[in-house]
Amino acid sequence: MNCSMIRENIGPYLDGELAPEAARALEDHLLACDACAGELDRFRSLAKQLRDAAAEPVRAPEHVWPAIERRLSAWRGDPGMAKGTGLIRLFRRPLAAAASMALFIGVATAVLVWVNRSAQPAQAAVDYSVLLDGLAADVDGAVSRFLAHYAGREIAPQEASAAAPGLEFNLPLELPGGFKRESVHRLRFGTLDGVAARYRRDGEPLVVFFHPPLARTRMGVHRESQCHVAGREGQRVEVGPWQLLHFTDPTTCHCLLSRVQDEALQSAIFAAIAPRFR
Amino acid sequence: MTEADILAGCLRQEPAAQRELYARWSDRIYRLLLRFTHNADDAADLLQETFVRVFQNLERFRGGSSLGTWIYRIAVNEARQHFRRRNRHDEILRQVVAPPPEARTGDQEAAALRMDVMAAVAQLPEEERALILLRYFEDLDYARMAEVLEKPPGTIASGLNRARRLLVEILGSGMEPAARVVKAGPGRRI
Numbered sequence: 001m002n003c004s005m006i007r008e009n010i011g012p013y014l015d016g017e018l019a020p021e022a023a024r025a026l027e028d029h030l031l032a033c034d035a036c037a038g039e040l041d042r043f044r045s046l047a048k049q050l051r052d053a054a055a056e057p058v059r060a061p062e063h064v065w066p067a068i069e070r071r072l073s074a075w076r077g078d079p080g081m082a083k084g085t086g087l088i089r090l091f092r093r094p095l096a097a098a099a100s101m102a103l104f105i106g107v108a109t110a111v112l113v114w115v116n117r118s119a120q121p122a123q124a125a126v127d128y129s130v131l132l133d134g135l136a137a138d139v140d141g142a143v144s145r146f147l148a149h150y151a152g153r154e155i156a157p158q159e160a161s162a163a164a165p166g167l168e169f170n171l172p173l174e175l176p177g178g179f180k181r182e183s184v185h186r187l188r189f190g191t192l193d194g195v196a197a198r199y200r201r202d203g204e205p206l207v208v209f210f211h212p213p214l215a216r217t218r219m220g221v222h223r224e225s226q227c228h229v230a231g232r233e234g235q236r237v238e239v240g241p242w243q244l245l246h247f248t249d250p251t252t253c254h255c256l257l258s259r260v261q262d263e264a265l266q267s268a269i270f271a272a273i274a275p276r277f278r
Numbered sequence: 279m280t281e282a283d284i285l286a287g288c289l290r291q292e293p294a295a296q297r298e299l300y301a302r303w304s305d306r307i308y309r310l311l312l313r314f315t316h317n318a319d320d321a322a323d324l325l326q327e328t329f330v331r332v333f334q335n336l337e338r339f340r341g342g343s344s345l346g347t348w349i350y351r352i353a354v355n356e357a358r359q360h361f362r363r364r365n366r367h368d369e370i371l372r373q374v375v376a377p378p379p380e381a382r383t384g385d386q387e388a389a390a391l392r393m394d395v396m397a398a399v400a401q402l403p404e405e406e407r408a409l410i411l412l413r414y415f416e417d418l419d420y421a422r423m424a425e426v427l428e429k430p431p432g433t434i435a436s437g438l439n440r441a442r443r444l445l446v447e448i449l450g451s452g453m454e455p456a457a458r459v460v461k462a463g464p465g466r467r468i
Contacts, residue, residue: 011439017420042446049395050414060308061322065300068329076291220323221360
């Protein structure tokens, strides 16, 4: 074997992946070839450095598993992990229920006082990856999953303002471009209220979401970039032909999910749903 | 709980089995993703995506490979998608700060060397980085690496050789470059 062939075998030799016969031939060659022996030393030294670096312990962050549980729960269509089972079990035991209710009211009052005193923006998060994952394959399914994840409940359009009293938004019967309103939903982002509405034009969906300006939004593997709509600054995430656009004012984050690419039409839609956009 | 018990429980969507599977594999997968991305937030997001996909697609796992190999494959694919969406190679180069070339002794020298080698790994093209991480950090043999990367087994040895030579060249100062360095562009595949 010549040096070129030997060198291709040095890595597998060090990794214990070389057949015994080829390993013996390599060892014989190394006894007589300083250049190939040098390559062996370099690879051996590199392997040691890599293994030393690999020895440092790494632990998965604790916040990841609860997020996975929530997504799996939404995916299975559970009515709500936190909503049901614990309370049902508790109310089978009346004394415990009474004591727990008193404790709950006390804690809830304290939390409400604290929340009212807290500075804005609210310390909650919206995980948009629930919406964006699988969006290109099935937009209606992705929207339903997102609504379910945030306890979406269909409400009458006239109830929308009362469902999220701190938010400023409009939900006209028809949006520019001919998108007609199909349904309106109340959402819950932790302790905060939000509203969503589905629109459609000849089978093409368009969805708007409104929530308080939040400290954190999560996009999962999707990339958010800054954009401008009619000169106003916003954020954009693209998934295939779909765009999720955000325009945030001091009271409300207005989100538009659609296939609309025309900036003038995007601007007209934002003007229709966001009073301060005009 | 055996792996078969966990698998059966996960297929029945039992939360306890899902939690156990996650507990057994999450540290290893996070470690791989962290070293792949060099960004803790990205690695945590990809860890979440990996396990959501694992649990949602478990009925597709046929047992042709080990469960661990299958999970590694999903994680690597998530990382590849991540890099396709976010062309972050340049950002990684900025994030990885090599220690200053001052005189070092003892533990300082060892820590600096680890930093140097991780900085060098971060500079590898995506596929070469995957090969190095799976071989030296996850200790997979060539057959399992081929399964994880969905490549012919014969290409693993040559891909690793290319990755090693690139690393030797990048590390440069501490080690003499190999006589014949194979250049691999960012788009090159195994």
